[in-house]
Amino acid sequence: MRTFEDTYRHKGLRMQLVKVLREKGITDERVLTAIQNIPRHYFMDSAFDKIAYEDRAFPIAEGQTISQPYTVAYQTQLLELKPYEKVLEIGTGSGYQAIVLGEMQAQVFTIERQKKLFDEHRKFVLRNKYPNIKYFYGDGFEGLPTFGPFDKVIITAAAPYIPPKLIQQMKVGGKMVIPVGEGHVQRMLRLTKQADGTAKEEVFENFSFVPMVEGKNS
Template sequence: MTEEGAPEATDAERKMRFLYALRSRGVTDARVLTAMERVDRGHFVRGHFAARAYEDMPLPIACGQTISQPSVVGLMTQALNVQPRDTVLEVGTGSGYQAAVLSLLCRRVYTVDRHRKLVADAQRVFRDLGLVNITAFSADGSFGLPDQAPFDRIIVTAAAEDPPGPLLAQLKVGGIMVVPVGQSDTVQSLIKVTRGERGFDYEELRPVRFVPLVEGLGND
């Protein structure tokens, strides 16, 4: 029973509310919704905040980072327009939740984070869930992964002042990058970058708020 005396929501009810919240905030792509239904966010939220895993809100995780709110994960994934044969680079592994969702939509996900602890924790969850098409690295994500480039899609889950040049260079012609861009942690825009034969096209999607993209490795 809840504190108000009403019965606790069943798993099916929580899932229904979760998907309704995604749709009501603009996540309408059927493949994205199916992937997010299959990936239980509860696996990626631990400790004091575990009970809030199914709410549409960002939550603290280790190393001073956050797990993004599900609707933002859905909108970024939707904008990325991932195809089944794509190879995707994610910069900012965090909890691993975004990579897990992407893994159900593409051929392979490479994910990189500057915090070794976050990478190790995410790898354990990936193994537990049987997500074998995710490769996670601890490295400075602002430089991408040149040895694995080029990529069909790149997603950045930390805010840069401008779309990072090394990541733009690792995007295939016809590829898409989704990245939050802003000069501060209070004014940021989610940008969709599409690489064409003659350069890059930029589309501003919506205001967002992410932790900053930091160069170098963490101290953990």
């Protein structure tokens, strides 16, 4: 059985990663502190241990990926997260993004459509450290209307369009960070919900995500 250790070497590699993220333009100190605190190598197969802190994505189960740290930091910074805000995350994946949000004291509600990935989280070594993260198996396009409205929404997959039900589940003034576009490249958007129910749109950099798919996969 795998043993999980967070050594001085791992911590040193995280400090180097944070330095790289600063050089790439990440300025939110709370985001950088969260990334420095979280052992990213726990989220991957032990074969990746030596390269877990390189600034790139890695494959995980079910054809998914653990996102590049820069992408995680970039999306999290755009959220402008405050402690104790309610955040809906679409696409739990490895769980790394959710735990970054949890480390920043958000109340996180995260949805995964892949049953195998959802089940793997039940026994994940860091799960009990973050009681402020709630995990759900479901369709991300539907959101979690029972638990809304949310202060922030973050989508960690390439959406073909902006899901209207997720806008409905946001508070007025709430923000959504979502990569939109089909094909290999998506444009990162930040939407701010207006009092009339519409969303003001800001456009940021291009990224590449795995597709956001409707329905659940058992």
